[in-house]
Amino acid sequence: MEIFTYGGPILWVLTILSVLSLAIILERLWFFKVQSTDPQKLETALGERLYLGDHKGAAELLMSGKSSLHRVLKVAVDHWKADSDALQILLEQEVRRELFKLERGLSFLAVVSRIAPLLGLLGTILGMIDVFRNLPGFSGANMAMMAEGIWKALITTVAGLSLAIPVILSLTYLQSKVEDMEETLSRGVDFIIREKLLGRGENVEGQNS
Template sequence: MKNFVLIIELGGPCMYPIIALSIVGLAVVIERLWFYRKSWVNPGPLERKLGELLYKGDAEGASRLVRERETSLHRLFRAAVDHWQAPPDALKMLLEQEVRHEIYRWEKGLMLLSAVARVEPLLGLLGTVLGIVEVFRAVAATAEGSANMAMLASGIWEALLTTVAGLVVAIPAVLCYTWFSSKIEAAEEALCRGSDFILREKILRG
């Protein structure tokens, strides 16, 4: 803990916004992981079970099935089952609206994580530039401009701490953003597939 505080002090004032944004980014990552874990389900088995119930005309069983969990696909199928008597065109519009709503839920917070990934290296660079400016100001203020290499090296490595800190936060943020984006694509594909499945069942079963 002492070393961590020392590094912050050596890094200068830019270390504080870097740390604050890292906390924000970590909070987004944790919240998104929790949401994705809660909202994802393998679409294949769920579609098969629902298809069997619709084939049998078991409306009550279908209603129970789509209320078992709070995944995005369960919510999509729940809206379809609750409005099963609606005309195909109206049901299609409802499903499209539900898909958009669910994708919005999956994308929530990612713009903030992307901003953290972009801003952190810039803050680190700003801190380094300010540190180097301070080093050379101190060198210029030294009697007759005399300064040994040890003094310069010490000042420059301290100035570089903010760049290191910014990159340490930005790299995982970029990786998490990329992984989350791939999960969103998978969720969108599952929801569109689920919507097509419901419309196909509606046409077949009436």
């Protein structure tokens, strides 16, 4: 609590931002863990069912998983009777919907990574202003008090950088996961459109035409 007294309101703001950032990072890590799947294995299993015209088996296969790829492919199976162009437009809309879910919270982390060092610098500047405002009263042994005031003012800069660095690293990792998932979804759409053009699953009864 003594440190927070030195850092002032800025340090409390940085602490709140750090708690929120940690919560988002942990939630996103868990989310991506749930989203993990083997796309090649899934596409192979789905392709077999489409070849046999087994709509029920294809739907059950896709409903058994919780990943974005499962949901996108499930939409394709449900609308299998639609023509290829309409199906591709529908799948692209679904991919955008999934990407929105994947990117949730990342914009907040991006903002924190930018403003945390600035907030820390602002806290230090405010502390230095207070030190220099009292500078005329410093002399001789009082210079030790001035030095103490300076290091207290630097606390917020350290706090800001300590928050920004791990947030930047986490954000970079999470963005790479989003990019990987986007590529997986794009390949999934290509796969399902190829199966459609090849005439696979012509006997599949989609839920919608």
